[in-house]
Amino acid sequence: MALQDIQVSGNKDTRSGFGDGILEAARKNENVVALTADLAGSMKLQGFMKEFPERFVQVGIAEANMIGIAAGLTIGGKIPFTTTFANFSTGRVYDQIRQSVAYSDKNVKICASHAGLTLGEDGATHQILEDIGLMKMLPGMTVIVPCDYNQTKQATMAAAEFHGPLYLRFGRPVWPIFTKPEDEFVIGKAQKFSDGTDVTIFACGHMVWYAIQAGLQLQEKGISVEVINIHTIKPLDEEAVLASIKKTKCAVTAEEHNIIGGLGDSIAQVAAKNFPIPIEMVGTKDTFGESGKPVELLKKYGLDVADIVAAAEKVMSRK
Amino acid sequence: MENIRYDNRKKLYAVKTIPLQKSFSLSNLLHFKPLFLLALPATFKTMAELKEIATQLRRDIVRMVHGCQSGHPGGSLGCTDFLAALYFKVMKHDPAFNMDAKGEDLFFLSNGHISPVFYATLARSGYFPVSELASFRKLNTRLQGHPTTHEHLPGVRIASGSLGQGLSVAIGAAYTKRLNKENTVVYSLHGDGELQEGQIWEAVMFAAHHKMDNLIATVDWNGQQIDGPTAKVMSLGDLKAKFEAFGWETLIIEDGNDMDQVVAGLEKAKTFVGKGKPIVNLMVTAMGKGVDFMEGSHEWHGIAPNDEQLAKALAQLGETSLGDY
Numbered sequence: 001m002a003l004q005d006i007q008v009s010g011n012k013d014t015r016s017g018f019g020d021g022i023l024e025a026a027r028k029n030e031n032v033v034a035l036t037a038d039l040a041g042s043m044k045l046q047g048f049m050k051e052f053p054e055r056f057v058q059v060g061i062a063e064a065n066m067i068g069i070a071a072g073l074t075i076g077g078k079i080p081f082t083t084t085f086a087n088f089s090t091g092r093v094y095d096q097i098r099q100s101v102a103y104s105d106k107n108v109k110i111c112a113s114h115a116g117l118t119l120g121e122d123g124a125t126h127q128i129l130e131d132i133g134l135m136k137m138l139p140g141m142t143v144i145v146p147c148d149y150n151q152t153k154q155a156t157m158a159a160a161e162f163h164g165p166l167y168l169r170f171g172r173p174v175w176p177i178f179t180k181p182e183d184e185f186v187i188g189k190a191q192k193f194s195d196g197t198d199v200t201i202f203a204c205g206h207m208v209w210y211a212i213q214a215g216l217q218l219q220e221k222g223i224s225v226e227v228i229n230i231h232t233i234k235p236l237d238e239e240a241v242l243a244s245i246k247k248t249k250c251a252v253t254a255e256e257h258n259i260i261g262g263l264g265d266s267i268a269q270v271a272a273k274n275f276p277i278p279i280e281m282v283g284t285k286d287t288f289g290e291s292g293k294p295v296e297l298l299k300k301y302g303l304d305v306a307d308i309v310a311a312a313e314k315v316m317s318r319k
Numbered sequence: 320m321e322n323i324r325y326d327n328r329k330k331l332y333a334v335k336t337i338p339l340q341k342s343f344s345l346s347n348l349l350h351f352k353p354l355f356l357l358a359l360p361a362t363f364k365t366m367a368e369l370k371e372i373a374t375q376l377r378r379d380i381v382r383m384v385h386g387c388q389s390g391h392p393g394g395s396l397g398c399t400d401f402l403a404a405l406y407f408k409v410m411k412h413d414p415a416f417n418m419d420a421k422g423e424d425l426f427f428l429s430n431g432h433i434s435p436v437f438y439a440t441l442a443r444s445g446y447f448p449v450s451e452l453a454s455f456r457k458l459n460t461r462l463q464g465h466p467t468t469h470e471h472l473p474g475v476r477i478a479s480g481s482l483g484q485g486l487s488v489a490i491g492a493a494y495t496k497r498l499n500k501e502n503t504v505v506y507s508l509h510g511d512g513e514l515q516e517g518q519i520w521e522a523v524m525f526a527a528h529h530k531m532d533n534l535i536a537t538v539d540w541n542g543q544q545i546d547g548p549t550a551k552v553m554s555l556g557d558l559k560a561k562f563e564a565f566g567w568e569t570l571i572i573e574d575g576n577d578m579d580q581v582v583a584g585l586e587k588a589k590t591f592v593g594k595g596k597p598i599v600n601l602m603v604t605a606m607g608k609g610v611d612f613m614e615g616s617h618e619w620h621g622i623a624p625n626d627e628q629l630a631k632a633l634a635q636l637g638e639t640s641l642g643d644y
Contacts, residue, residue, distance in 0.1 A: 062521035072491020
């Protein structure tokens with residue numbers, strides 16, 4: 001597979017992939033229940049509410065209660081999907097998730113939109129950049145960050161089939177759709193977009209699209225780039241990570257998240273324990289965000305395509 | 320239980336298996352054929368038997384806490400009569416334990432620190448061997464300091480300990496029972512100090528709005544918390560008016576350590592099931608009930624008796640026909 005073969009089939013927000021995915025999952029499985037904390041519209045649940053009103057639970061602006069109710073709903077076989085913005089899905093309710101969901105091993109799907117800087121104008125109060133870290137630290141929690149509309153829909157449907165606590169992170173902005181509905185999506189299995197020998201770019205979420213753009217620019221400079229989408233941060237596909245870095249011997253990580261605690265940390269840990277290599281991390285540098293347009297924010301905070309290109313050139317020089 | 324045949328004069332019951340009922344004999348079984356084999360209460364007891372069970376649970380509690388020199392005897396002793404009434408009289412439940420509990424009533428302990436009374440009740444109901452009570456709070460055991468599903472202890476369906484979460488969980492389980500069109504009841508127990516947690520009031524609001532009328536919550540209204548009397552630490556104000564204002568059917572059990580009142584209170588609460596409102600029992604108890612030097616004081620919230628104090632406590636409680644673990 002080559003980066004230049006990747007086709008953009010349209011543009012859509014990943015949260016719409018969630019809304020369409022949960023509707024499809026609910027049609028397949030009568031136990032799927034959707035909860036929301038006063039954000040049904042933002043979470044694209046209109047279709048679900050119309051078709052399955054009895055399986056839609058409006059909790060009001062009470063996220064802690066929503067997590068507890070979801071934990072209780074699992075007793076008797078329901079598969080609850082809690083929905084709100086990423087900040088209110090994780091940081092606000094960490095202890096509720098920790099005790100009632102993760103420690104209690106409940107089959108709850110915590111679905112979070114508006115993650116990261118690309119939330120945009122609402123600013124730092126809503127732009128959580130620590131949620132991947134918060135969730136991956138919880139024992140037994142699966143963490144998924146799909147890259148576009150199609151993959152978010154696939155991930156949502158896969159979450160319904162998967163047993164165990166799971167965090168699904170997606171976002172607000174309209175973003176290119178570059179995966180195909182028929183592409184394989186397996187929780188815990190990395191998705192490779194190109195084979196390369198000089199440098200590996202590991203990315204997740206919206207940054208996968210930027211990684212592909214950076215890869216194309218690097219190819220023009222004669223650099224052989226391997227682009228890998230780590231849509232499942234936990235459990236990490238260590239086999240795929242190691243196979244790639246043993247070949248390229250250096251890596252860049254790209255994520256819309258603090259470089260402390262996110263995808264970069266996970267990749268670095270696998271490398272440090274098994275095959276130490278130079279790594280450069282593209283992400284926010286231990287800072288809060290601010291108001292602005294999504295693309296402007298990615299640029300200001302060092303998450304642009306050019307930042308990935310520069311990181312790749314730097315990391316190759318460190319080999 | 321209208322669907323259970325019970326002859327008060329002969330004291331005979333139609334039941335499944337009764338692991339602990341020593342008074343039960345084969346001749347009882349010959350008189351009455353079991354009507355239901357699934358999800359029956361583990362045992363059916365007379366008031367005298369319930370009181371004896373409560374005494375044994377209290378002995379278990381002080382011995383468990385003494386055994387590991389840690390744990391929370393005060394609230395456990397205060398809620399003993401409630402747990403005994405619930406598990407040995409009121410609830411329809413199956414000690415064979417299935418997490419999903421389809422067709423069974425459910426109980427959630429939100430104030431998880433009173434794990435001693437919960438564990439003792441579960442063991443004496445037949446969920447796991449009573450001998451296991453000796454392992455409380457020790458390394459490599461299922462009886463963790465606070466209840467958890469993590470070690471797969473039968474009878475526990477959610478971890479609790481971090482306060483304020485259990486009412487939400489109970490509501491969720493009740494919601495599933497409603498979706499599954501079950502005619503069963505979900506019970507929960509909360510400390511009064513626990514009501515200081517904001518999540519409780521989120522849940523209280525939800526339950527009324529969504530008409531969770533298959534839910535019976537009970538508040539252990541002992542007026543004590545770790546730092547002192549609740550009225551001094553953070554006053555709860557007019558609890559009855561608060562629950563009523565939120566739209567709950569609000570009942571009071573004036574003496575939660577009087578078995579007759581507890582059973583009557585729970586049976587009364589059940590009459591409101593299906594009437595469109597969530598139900599709460601505000602149950603007045605004495606922390607440390609049954610052991611005079613522990614009674615009514617927050618000092619015994621979370622400390623263990625020494626050898627001498629244990630002997631004194633056991634002497635006050637007296638031996639029962641059930642026997643110690």
